[in-house]
């Protein structure tokens with residue numbers, strides 16, 4: 515299946531998807547409000563069947579005041595790769611958990627919570643994964659500072 | 669102590685140092701990308717460390733006396749590293765390879781985890797700069813350490829250390845000269861026949 519055909523199918527699923535330019539494999543953006551329903555259909559539709567969540571990550575854009583969440587999906591049956599992006603506000607970093615669709619998302623979301631402080635609603639066990647439990651702050655945010663860090667001299 | 673017995677002791681020391689320098693057993697401690705380069709120099713056949721008597725890479729600190737720090741050291745790894753170092757029997761030597769273990773390297777600034785320099789945690793004998801250092805550079809570092817041991821620098825008074833040496837290529841020295849020095853070292857110190865073993869390689873072509 516080419517990228518154009520895949521994108522046409524995604525538009526059948528939800529007409530609000532936007533294709534991101536210059537991305538291989540195909541990357542689309544979905545408003546965060548429709549994300550869970552969209553992902554559910556991606557997993558269950560027989561002609562797509564994205565049954566594997568390869569990776570989940572976040573990006574911090576302080577100048578846009580946004581976090582960008584990325585879900586990397588893979589369909590074993592049809593050999594398809596897809597990245598689904600969505601944007602949430604930096605002030606209230608809430609997103610719905612994907613752990614009911616893909617149980618592996620529990621760990622991936624714990625990692626993103628650990629480093630970016632994204633709060634996943636409905637996550638059964640949202641704790642830090644790598645850092646100590648008493649760590650203050652979220653180190654991969656661009657404005658993170660602590661006593662240990664050395665600032666780059668101008 | 670009389671003159672004669674101290675003379676015997678110093679000669680004994682020299683023999684011990686010579687033996688130690690030629691039978692270094694490294695501990696495999698690779699924490700990131702530099703470790704690939706360490707494997708290249710210690711195990712791969714092209715840069716075979718066993719030519720210098722330092723090939724028996726041990727997975728346990730109890731059997732090792734050379735700690736090759738290869739890779740970034742993060743705050744969490746600092747404690748286990750200290751424990752590993754303390755578990756190694758005396759005399760023990762430390763080579764730190766790569767920018768990360770020297771100063772934090774690419775992670776010096778704005779990093780919340782990386783320890784800025786391995787000598788904040790344990791004493792280091794030789795620094796090998798590079799990101800990552802080439803296998804030749806690591807071999808050069810080991811040769812530097814062997815020279816230090818033979819002259820009694822690394823092992824003299826167990827709890828006194830000199831400042832670490834940086835085993836960089838001296839300015840003006842080229843890779844070819846280094847290879848020549850390695851070849852000469854091999855001829856002077858190793859028991860194998862270099863010309864036969866390194867049959868058809870570049871050193872040979874340059875020399876003849």
Ligand code: SF4
Nearest residue numbers: 701702766767768800
């Ligand atoms: S010095 Fe460079 S190659 Fe070595 S561990 Fe650090 S980043 Fe990796």
